[in-house]
Amino acid sequence: MNSRVRNQVRDKLFEYLGIFSTAIGIFLLMIFIGSILVDGLGRIDWDFMTSLPSRKAEKAGILTAWTGSLWLFFLTAVIAIPIGVAAGIYLEEYGRKGRLATLLEINITNLAGVPSVIYGILGLEIFVRTMHLGGSLLAGACTLSLLILPIIIVATRESIKAVPSSIKEASYGMGATRWQTMQHQVLPAAGGGIATGIILALSRAIGETAPVIVIGALAYVPFVARSPMDEFTVLPIQIFNWTSRPDHAFIINAAAGIIILLAVTFLLNGIAAYLRYKWQKNTQW
Amino acid sequence: MVIMEPVARHDKMETKPTDNAGTSPTALKLRTRNVNVFYGDKKVIDNVSMGIAEKTVTAFIGPSGCGKSTFLRLFNRMNDYIDTFSKEGEILIDDREIYAPGVRVEELRKQVGMVFQKPNPFPKSIYENVAYGLKIQGIKKKTVLDEAVEASLRSAALWDEVRDNLNKSALALSGGQQQRLCIARALAVKPSVLLMDEPASALDPIATSKIEELIHELKHAYTIVIVTHNMQQAGRVSDKTAFFYLGRLIEYNDTKKLFTSPDHEMTENYITGRFG
Secondary structure, three states: OHHHHHHHHHHHHHHHHHHHHHHHHHHHHHHHHHHHHHHHHHHHHHHHHHHHOOOOOOOOOOHHHHHHHHHHHHHHHHHHHHHHHHHHHHHHHHOOOOOOHHHHHHHHHHHHOOHHHHHHHHHHHHHHHHHHOEEHHHHHHHHHHHHHHHHHHHHHHHHHOOOOOHHHHHHOOOOOHHHHHHHHHHHHHHHHHHHHHHHHHHHHHOOOOOHHHHOOOOOOOOOOOOOOOOOOHHHHEEEEEEHHHOHHHHHHHHHHHHHHHHHHHHHHHHHHHHHHHHHHHHOOO | OOOOHHHHOOOOOOOOHHHHHHOOOHEEEEEEEEEEEOOOOEEEEEEEEEEEEEEEEEEHHHHOOHHEEEEHHHOOHHHHHHHOOOEEEEEEEEOOOOOOOOOOOOHHHHHHEEEEOOOOOOOOOOHHHHHHHHHHOOOHHHHHHHHHHHHHHOOOOOOOOOOOOOOOOOHHHHHHHHHHHHHHHHOOOOEEEEEOOOOOOOOOOOHHHHHHHHHHOOOOOOOEEEEEEHHHHHHHOOEEEEEOOOOEEEEEEEEEHHHHHOHHOOOOHHHHOOOO
């Protein structure tokens, strides 16, 4: 076999390997989603969405869980987005580049990879105990904000970095201040990337279980949270709690809960993908 | 090294009356005295002193890396964003030190417009591009903006080509049109100095000649400094030419003189293509 044929065979081999690997992933996911749908789809109805948790599986619902998740989503967004985007802008555009900046950059990137339970313990110590927020929504949102801040900061920096410096120079050259350049040129161009990063980060936040368990979110909360200081539960905790019960009826409940959680996550990811697509179409240099 | 005080020495060309006023410093629009520039420890501009007369075109030539772009960017302080940048010496516009503590760099850049090597219109409409400089100054009145946009586009010889498409994306224009749009954008804030950093190097010959014609026109109202790699271009558009080499100003002379009988041997070697 000469080398040309060998290279062609290798090329084909790699192609099939790629198809095979992709197929495995899709196949497993399909089985998982399929079995969840079979188990849980029949359980989802209006009552399931609007009932409080209960000791009886048939009467139990996810009202406190999804409202808790919603609360947490918005509180986390309110805390993490301004801080994360502002920090990203500062580090990328204003801060002096030096040894300290490099150190910060490495640390932030590393923080994005720290296991979430560690953030939970940090949140427990700082927000729950030191700041006396207790096992409240606010403490949960603060903790999840810490968790996703590195993701938002990195996404913001990368998006800003992708804006051609010629555009910034043109703006500065016209007598624009740094903030005017940011506001009128850089942020509109980087907005798609930033928004995508934010949504992906938030969708991660609402799927997190470990940190909210650590700070003391409860599995059984018999009321809908009315203020950020209330105790709460979230969908992943509710699901986790149900799956650990021996009664099969609760497993069905868990499957139904998973469908809702997945639907929300897919929806958020879909929005992120759409934003990225739309922005890419609108800005080309 | 010979550092020319050209205004005092070369006043032969009748086309430049300002040169005759060499004894009066106020006739000089731009002036530098013993300027050194460093990037970190590296000296990139070495003791350059020169004066540029009002409403003339001055070309900076020299091989890549000779510091001509860095030197050009001193006049609107575009080097300020480079963290390792530092400078010594005086840089004056209308006899005012532009690096003095009280100078607001945004105000300076309204007075000193810049056109870059690669056409860099904003990803916005033609109208928005030209109106940008006025809008960031807080001017919102539609009639004022409309007038300024039209006047600037006319000055940049682009009005007739785009008058019906002002809301079209600037990115849809050809390269040459984009560059003239960038010139219009710079003119809209009514600067008195126009810095051009190889404005035609990314353009085809026809677009280039349009830019050169435009420079001829604009000379009557603006003090223009142009960096160019193209020596024919320097010869065609400029009144005076400065030859830089390794961060030093080797020769600064009337363009005609510099290209026909340069005072300095190194200049001669460069313009005849013996190095660079």
